[in-house]
Amino acid sequence: MTALLGAEHLANIGRQAALKREVVTRRDIRKYSVATGQTLRKYLDGDEAPPLYHVALFWDVVELDQLTPDGVSIDSLIPRLPLERAMAGGLKIEYHRPIRPGDVLVARRTLTNLYEKQGSKGPLIFYEVVMKVETETGEPVITEKTTRLLR
Amino acid sequence: MPNITSLTAGDTLPGRSYRPDNVQLFLYNAALWNAHRIHYDHPYATGVEGYPGLVIAGPMIGEWLAQCVVGWLGEAGRLVSFEYSNRKAAIIGETLRSGGTITAVHPELREATIDLFIWNESDEVIAPGTAIVRFD
Numbered sequence: 001m002t003a004l005l006g007a008e009h010l011a012n013i014g015r016q017a018a019l020k021r022e023v024v025t026r027r028d029i030r031k032y033s034v035a036t037g038q039t040l041r042k043y044l045d046g047d048e049a050p051p052l053y054h055v056a057l058f059w060d061v062v063e064l065d066q067l068t069p070d071g072v073s074i075d076s077l078i079p080r081l082p083l084e085r086a087m088a089g090g091l092k093i094e095y096h097r098p099i100r101p102g103d104v105l106v107a108r109r110t111l112t113n114l115y116e117k118q119g120s121k122g123p124l125i126f127y128e129v130v131m132k133v134e135t136e137t138g139e140p141v142i143t144e145k146t147t148r149l150l151r
Numbered sequence: 152m153p154n155i156t157s158l159t160a161g162d163t164l165p166g167r168s169y170r171p172d173n174v175q176l177f178l179y180n181a182a183l184w185n186a187h188r189i190h191y192d193h194p195y196a197t198g199v200e201g202y203p204g205l206v207i208a209g210p211m212i213g214e215w216l217a218q219c220v221v222g223w224l225g226e227a228g229r230l231v232s233f234e235y236s237n238r239k240a241a242i243i244g245e246t247l248r249s250g251g252t253i254t255a256v257h258p259e260l261r262e263a264t265i266d267l268f269i270w271n272e273s274d275e276v277i278a279p280g281t282a283i284v285r286f287d
Contacts (some may be wrong), residue, residue, distance in 0.1 A: 051221060055183070071188040072186070087209075093233050095231060129186070
């Protein structure tokens with residue numbers, strides 16, 4: 001085992017990001033629905049958000065000088081790690097109630113795990129972030145665990 | 152619309168084929184504010200990151216897995232949970248197919264569990280997923 005991750009990295013497990021608050025608009029749901037090739041009218045008309053719409057809603061809006069040369073935004077929740085090339089991982093989502101236009105949603109993100117594995121083409125670092133999405137009044141909307149890979 | 156009383160483990164969900172182009176990939180990443188060069192900078196995607204072409208965004212493929220469920224379910228119920236992982240990159244120009252199989256039916260909970268797949272042209276599962284739906 002190469003032990004890429006040291007105590008200084010692992011100390012970040014449990015860290016929470018600043019709260020994000022976003023307003024859901026019909027226009028944004030419609031754009032997302034068209035881009036993802038939806039077929040149901042409720043999505044295309046923006047009456048309800050498709051299942052992964054919250055991924056777009058809470059994607060960081062970063063300024064140009066905050067992007068790395070490869071165009072990736074650095075997630076401030078994640079410490080600087082010895083591997084930096086991002087690859088898509090996976091999501092695990094519990095749905096509590098649909099997202100509709102006019103909703104004001106609040107997301108709390110926590111880094112819940114950070115570990116390394118030996119992949120077939122070299123070492124990989126995995127991290128897990130849990131995001132809890134609620135309405136402003138505290139009604140649960142979505143609980144999501146994202147796993148991402150760095151190579 | 153499907154009905155919980157007529158479902159059996161092993162039933163399949165109708166799939167769909169996807170052949171996303173640069174325009175769709177651009178609109179998707181614009182909707183997210185995702186500027187990763189692997190999705191629009193061909194020399195970068197191939198020369199620097201070593202992909203055979205422009206990479207179809209992972210969470211868009213995730214959305215297609217979920218689409219297989221919600222398109223089949225319609226207004227008969229709702230998605231309770233959904234998970235997937237991106238196992239292999241897909242490249243613009245490829246044709247992908249979605250599909251699903253019911254693996255368990257729980258009439259007492261009015262729930263069904265569904266395995267979901269996105270296949271590439273070589274019949275490899277590039278993104279497996281699982282969903283639980285609850286009927287009204």
